[in-house]
Amino acid sequence: MDETSIQNTIDAYRLFRGLGLHYGFDSYAVVDLRSIGSEFRYKQAVVLHALAEVELDMVDAQANGGEDDPLIAGLASSMAPFMLAADEDGEATPLLSVLGFAALAAAPLATPDGQRYGLVMFSREALSPPDVTRLAALYLDALVVFQTYHDALLAPRAASEFSDRELAILRMTADGRTSVEIACELEVSEHTINANIAALLKRLQVTNRAQMTAKAIRTKLIG
Template sequence: MLVTETVLHLGPELERAVNRMDFFRLFKSLAGSHGFSYFGVTEVVSDEQGINLQHVHALHNLPASWFEDPKLQVIDARDPVFVRLQQSSAPCVMDLGQTPSEVLGCSGSDTVVIVPLHAATGKRYCLILVGGDAKPDHQALALIALDAALIFQRYFEVILSLDSISGLSDREIQIVRWTSEGKTSAEIAIILGLSEHTVNSYIAAVLRKLHVVNRAQMVASAIRSGLIT
């Protein structure tokens, strides 16, 4: 029987989470409490795109050096980890010794935990844990899944649902986040593989949607609403 008192995030720490950094810490703590060094949480956009850890809603601490293209940080749709995710609607443990992953194999660990997650909007997400020394048993896997569901539910309520309410697209939120980090339109265009004109068009659309008149107000409004941290 699952003992819910042992679940990691049923207390005040979860209730106090209000921004992406808080949820980054929660998922990292979940990974560490079960002996894993690395985690990744992101939306599963389509069967063809694989797992995009640069997605606007992604949280992860996987080293950029693991990826063939550090700027993209994608686990390819042909990777066994993504294939397994597509085949299972339940949490599962995967042995990389038997089915190697080009990206996650860099962890030096043979064990990957995959937890499918679902938002109230119907969008699919997933949690991946890697870098552990021991394969979790059924009890540990159930606790990981319960913890992940609790944290993700709060993440959806506090962050993801606000993104939908704001009316901003994923790309618009991504551009706002890069702007908040001091990037110019030209720099954002290079990072995202867009033209500078397209970036400026996105920014103009965001200004209208947030009812602000310049980039500084845009960033301030996005921070207040929790769209970015």
């Protein structure tokens, strides 16, 4: 993609997809590494990807927790990019064996507050012999793209910053209106309203609409 501003998840998807295509990869996944352990599931840990949801279900059906997975183990223990190739036994990582890719390049990433992520780029063609120069260039570009993604969507916003649309949604929710009704009123999609409400729940540190309304009134965000 030419432009680099990220307004939402689709823009982030496009930015990482453009990066992968530039380096000749077929697909990608951004993995949140905070949930490594016996309960690790790709479906939950992958926060952005160019895979089908059903493909992640297929991987989880084959996977046995993150610690036994050389991809996840490598991302968790290293700060250098690396490559993995599918082996005949399909034991390299379930992401390769289940999804039918020949190889992957993986880049460990971290947010400024130390949260670990990993960018995984998939290739249908073998990557051997490993091209170290290309891998290094990919890693440097991945760092820039991830920083853009982090700043736009992952970094917490200031507690006092609420857009006009967010305040309108708070007011209409307090009036008992549904997402569809609010979407019709504001002439946006229901998905946009739900994404805004999900973000408001997180920012106000509450778990449902009733609590969100109560907190918005209590803190005088709405009258």
